């Protein structure tokens with residue numbers, strides 16, 4: 212019996228918040244032994260990416276082979292792959308080893324705007340890598356690129372998930388971190404996940420009172436009885452904010468919720484944070500949809516959230532969890548890490564998240 216073994220095939224972030232650094236910290240926190248095949252070295256801090264030094268495809272292959280032929284891999288994730296040649300070479304080795312616990316984070320553009328994947332490499336990702344993916348975790352702009360369609364509404368997101376699944380990925384998780392850009396960026400946040408109007412729902416149900424722990428919502432008949440909290444504008448079952456079966460609003464109810472919303476608003480770094488209080492990740496397994504909702508933390512410290520989320524999925528898969536459980540744990544892990552980020556208070560730009568926060572919460576029995 213060996214320890215759970217997790218491999219990241221991704222870029223290095225000198226700033227330590229994203230890339231392989233985030234991945235290995237996350238693996239460690241979740242009890243998996245972390246290994247890496249580095250695709251590129253980035254010169255990076257919280258202010259942005261100052262340079263990208265890609266490895267050759269052969270060097271990436273050698274790293275994968277060194278790890279695979281000796282130590283072994285129970286699950287892997289891919290992150291920044293930079294170009295089509297690296298994607299094709301890495302995909303071929305994943306297939307040759309027969310690894311099936313494969314999480315693809317289709318990293319394209321850093322939060323600061325730097326290109327981490329050449330535009331022409333998107334086709335290679337669709338052709339070589341997505342068919343190997345047990346789970347693919349695009350953010351909204353990445354899902355738009357993979358699905359070849361704009362995403363403005365939750366229904367758009369569902370359609371994009373269907374298209375990405377048709378490319379061969381078994382489970383598609385379209386993350387909602389960027390849905391908030393609706394106010395400035397053209398995505399209709401009011402229609403995505405019931406984000407607009409969610410403040411009222413949070414106040415009603417004490418959504419923050421559980422520190423934003425994930426609330427999985429199944430899109431089936433059972434959810435009708437699950438005590439849904441509706442946002443003011445949502446009129447279909449899938450657009451509301453919901454409590455899972457058996458979960459009740461926490462004690463304190465409306466008052467706790469109001470206090471929570473006020474606390475969220477108190478973040479000076481983002482004074483208009485109140486416009487969007489909920490973040491929804493959409494999960495599609497080829498058959499049905501599930502929405503994982505969390506409290507949207509008003510913060511600029513989201514550097515490496517996608518890396519951390521996908522690494523957490525891989526760590527849980529390495530330990531034998533099924534996809535559903537792995538994704539839910541990853542959502543809780545990233546929520547805790549973002550909540551804990553102010554404690555780090557690092558850098559002058561988009562700061563990293565606190566990779567140890569989830570473990571601390573668990574230790575405290577929360």
Ligand SMILES: Nc1ncnc2c1ncn2[C@@H]1O[C@H](COP(=O)(O)OP(=O)(O)O)[C@@H](O)[C@H]1O
Nearest residue numbers: 350386387388389490506507508516517520545
């Ligand atoms: N402000 C936030 N508050 C809570 N969770 C967030 C926030 N921003 C992102 N997340 C979560 O972090 C994960 C990564 O999301 P996202 O930021 O969309 O991906 P990426 O880092 O790839 O752009 C998702 O699970 C998302 O729900």
Ligand SMILES: Cc1ncc(COP(=O)(O)O)c(N)n1
Nearest residue numbers: 222223229230321322514515
């Ligand atoms: C090496 C590397 N990999 C991935 C990201 C994406 O992270 P983010 O989207 O949070 O900037 C990054 N900035 N650097």
